[in-house]
Amino acid sequence: MRINRHLMEKIRESMASVLPITAIVFLLSITIAPLDPGTLVLFLFGAILLVGGMGLFTLGVDMSMIPMGEGVGVVLSKHRLLILPVFAYFLLGVLTTMAEPDLQVLAKQVSAIPGTVLILTVAVGVGLFLVAATLRIRWGFPLRRLLLFFYGLVFLLAFLAPENFIPVSFDSGGVTTGPITVPFIMSLGLGIASTRSDKNSASDSFGLISLCSIGPILCVLLLGIIYKPQEAASHLSVIPSIPTTAQAAQYFIQSFPTYLREVAMALLPVAGLFLVFQLLTRRFKRGQLIRIVTGLLYTYLGLVLFLCGVNVGFMPAGQLIGATIANGVKWLLVPIGMLIGYYIVKAEPAIQVLNRQVESVTNGSVSAKSMNLCMSLGVSASVGLSMMRVLTGLPIQWIIIPGYLIALVLSRFVPRMFVGIAFDSGGVASGPMTTTFLLPLSIGACDAIDGNLMTDAFGVVALVALTPLIAIQLMGILYQYKMRLTDRQMVQETEVLDVMDDIIEFEEDDEDGGQS
Numbered sequence: 001m002r003i004n005r006h007l008m009e010k011i012r013e014s015m016a017s018v019l020p021i022t023a024i025v026f027l028l029s030i031t032i033a034p035l036d037p038g039t040l041v042l043f044l045f046g047a048i049l050l051v052g053g054m055g056l057f058t059l060g061v062d063m064s065m066i067p068m069g070e071g072v073g074v075v076l077s078k079h080r081l082l083i084l085p086v087f088a089y090f091l092l093g094v095l096t097t098m099a100e101p102d103l104q105v106l107a108k109q110v111s112a113i114p115g116t117v118l119i120l121t122v123a124v125g126v127g128l129f130l131v132a133a134t135l136r137i138r139w140g141f142p143l144r145r146l147l148l149f150f151y152g153l154v155f156l157l158a159f160l161a162p163e164n165f166i167p168v169s170f171d172s173g174g175v176t177t178g179p180i181t182v183p184f185i186m187s188l189g190l191g192i193a194s195t196r197s198d199k200n201s202a203s204d205s206f207g208l209i210s211l212c213s214i215g216p217i218l219c220v221l222l223l224g225i226i227y228k229p230q231e232a233a234s235h236l237s238v239i240p241s242i243p244t245t246a247q248a249a250q251y252f253i254q255s256f257p258t259y260l261r262e263v264a265m266a267l268l269p270v271a272g273l274f275l276v277f278q279l280l281t282r283r284f285k286r287g288q289l290i291r292i293v294t295g296l297l298y299t300y301l302g303l304v305l306f307l308c309g310v311n312v313g314f315m316p317a318g319q320l321i322g323a324t325i326a327n328g329v330k331w332l333l334v335p336i337g338m339l340i341g342y343y344i345v346k347a348e349p350a351i352q353v354l355n356r357q358v359e360s361v362t363n364g365s366v367s368a369k370s371m372n373l374c375m376s377l378g379v380s381a382s383v384g385l386s387m388m389r390v391l392t393g394l395p396i397q398w399i400i401i402p403g404y405l406i407a408l409v410l411s412r413f414v415p416r417m418f419v420g421i422a423f424d425s426g427g428v429a430s431g432p433m434t435t436t437f438l439l440p441l442s443i444g445a446c447d448a449i450d451g452n453l454m455t456d457a458f459g460v461v462a463l464v465a466l467t468p469l470i471a472i473q474l475m476g477i478l479y480q481y482k483m484r485l486t487d488r489q490m491v492q493e494t495e496v497l498d499v500m501d502d503i504i505e506f507e508e509d510d511e512d513g514g515q516s
Contacts, residue, residue: 007059013352014054020343022047025317032332033324038242039316045248046313049305050347056302057179057349063295065183066190066353068274071283073191077138088273089134092184093127093212095269100178113227121223122172122216129215130185133208137192143207143419144411150214151404157221158397164454165224167396170462173217174430177209179303180266182350182428185209186357205361206420213427213465240316252312259308267300306349310436318437322444326390333387333445337438341383341464342376344438348431351375358421366421370475378471379429382463383438389456390446396459400466407469410477418476425472426465434464 025043029035035043076085097103098119107115136146158166177185185208193205242248274292278284284292325333345351355368385399411419438460446457 006062007055010059011051011055014058014347015051017054017346017352018047018050021340021347024340024343025321028321028336029317032328033321035317035320038240038248039320041245041248042240042242042251042313043317044313045252046309046317049252049309049313053302053305053307053309054347054349054352056298057306058302058352060295060298060300060302061183061353064292064299065270065295066187067284067288068270068292069184069187069189070191070194072274072277073134073188073193074195075277075281075283077134077192077195085134086131089131090127092269092273093130093181094123095273096181096184096266097123097126097176097216098269100176100180100266103172103175103178113223118172118220118223121219122176125215125217125219126176126181126212127215129211130208133211134188134192136207136211137189137196137204140196140204142416143204143210143423144408144416146211147214147411147419147423148408150211150218151408154214154217154221155401155404157218157225158401161221161224163395164452166221167455167459167462169217169220169224170396170400170465171458171460172220173213173215174427174461174465175435176216177213177350177427178431179306179349180270181212182209182431183353184270185212186353186424190357190361203415203417203420206358206417206424208424209427210420210423213423252308255308255312256304259304259311263300263303263307266303267296271296303349307432310432314433314437315440318440319444322441322446323448326445326448330391330445330449333391334384337387337441338380338384340441341438342380344433345375345379345429345464346372348429348433350428350431354421354425354428362417366475366479371425371472374471374475375425375429375468378425378467378469379464381471382467383460385467386438386442386460386463387445389459390442390451391449393451393456395455396462400459400462403463403466403470407466407473410470410473414473414476415480418473418479422469422472422476425468429468430461430465434461438464 022044026040029040029043072088076088079085103119103122107118132146135141136143158169161169189205189208196204240251242251278289322333325336351372352368355371358366358371359368388394389396389399407422411422414422439457442457442460443453446453451457
């Protein structure tokens with residue numbers, strides 16, 4: 001009964017997140033961007049699957065992934081021999097990344113480099129930087145220094161890599177931090193940080209996602225320099241012809257085995273490593289293990305429903321809407337894209353995990369509501385910039401490099417905790433909804449105006465990962481200002497009370513003197 005109550009709460013939360021973007025697409029389909037009935041039915045079916053999938057997924061993460069990650073982090077961080085934690089973190093990063101569904105999609109888009117080579121390169125990048133991120137927490141090294149150093153390397157390599165390959169390189173950093181890796185890695189950071197007792201331990205629990213997003217960018221840029229590909233060709237997705245609702249349902253049913261297999265392959269490395277960990281340490285009791293196994297089943301079923309909904313239902317709608325608007329009043333792409341971006345980020349499953357962790361670690365001083373608002377504003381701006389790039393052909397370097405420079409400069413003026421939260425939020429925001437709706441929206445529009453798909457359409461994932469960095473840090477500056485204002489008011493109130501006490505004492509002394 002308790003689990004059922006929690007599940008209904010999660011489903012209500014996911015419904016509130018999915019309904020706005022569903023309503024926007026439906027209104028567009030009956031006004032300026034008509035969809036054929038089959039595509040619209042697929043989209044509506046997909047929205048239903050999203051609601052149920054997000055509900056099951058978020059409940060499963062709370063029951064399984066978070067306690068698993070925290071437990072592994074606590075035990076490994078206490079191990080005296082450093083070689084064992086380093087090997088475990090590297091292996092965890094590589095295995096989970098290779099199984100990420102979003103990475104498989106990206107690899108299929110790049111024909112100049114074998115898909116296996118690209119996937120392995122990205123996985124090694126995540127593994128290496130997961131080791132660096134966990135050691136940073138263990139030793140308390142400031143995150144901003146690592147960010148300055150590694151993004152400096154990114155900018156240098158971006159000048160040396162082939163131009164057509166740069167958007168794919170930056171997109172690879174966003175797709176690797178998907179719904180499987182994010183909850184486990186974030187809770188891993190919490191577990192490692194909990195073994196420290198200094199004042200910065202809570203703030204240092206953030207930052208794993210941000211560093212794990214840099215690794216793939218660096219490694220893929222190096223790969224592009226080595227291979228020197230002249231192109232990284234892409235193609236439009238084939239949109240199925242669905243004349244009846246019965247055939248739409250049948251199309252979803254036929255697609256389910258693919259996602260049952262993909263999600264199983266994504267979860268098995270995490271589950272396998274956890275099994276080995278439990279056999280060696282016996283950390284979790286029987287009741288906790290039953291809860292974790294049940295949570296893994298919820299996570300599995302929820303992610304299957306979610307990915308099937310976004311890939312089968314949302315991808316065709318995004319591509320058609322982009323193409324239809326571009327063939328009409330094309331500059332409407334910018335405001336419509338911004339509106340879609342504002343609401344679509346709320347439907348990213350990992351966003352809810354991050355927001356709850358931030359609210360928990362900060363004891364409610366940074367609320368999930370304020371995080372949602374900043375993320376929505378940031379992603380809205382990024383989608384607007386992406387649509388502008390589609391229409392103008394503006395090179396992504398002209399936005400990415402100044403954007404990251406602004407974010408890195410801001411990191412010197414915000415509280416330490418907000419640096420980690422902000423740079424984590426970029427990796428979390430660029431999830432399945434971005435790759436299966438926003439990217440097809442961009443590709444459909446770019447193809448309609450005969451643009452270069454790889455240089456103009458790709459890069460939307462990278463921009464979605466960029467703008468939350470700035471938005472969250474601006475929120476951190478505002479938070480810092482309010483805290484200083486509150487402290488100043490408290491000091492003033494204390495001074496007034498001291499003065500009042502002095503006056504009262506003086507009057508009492510004066511009365512005593514008069515009576516004598």
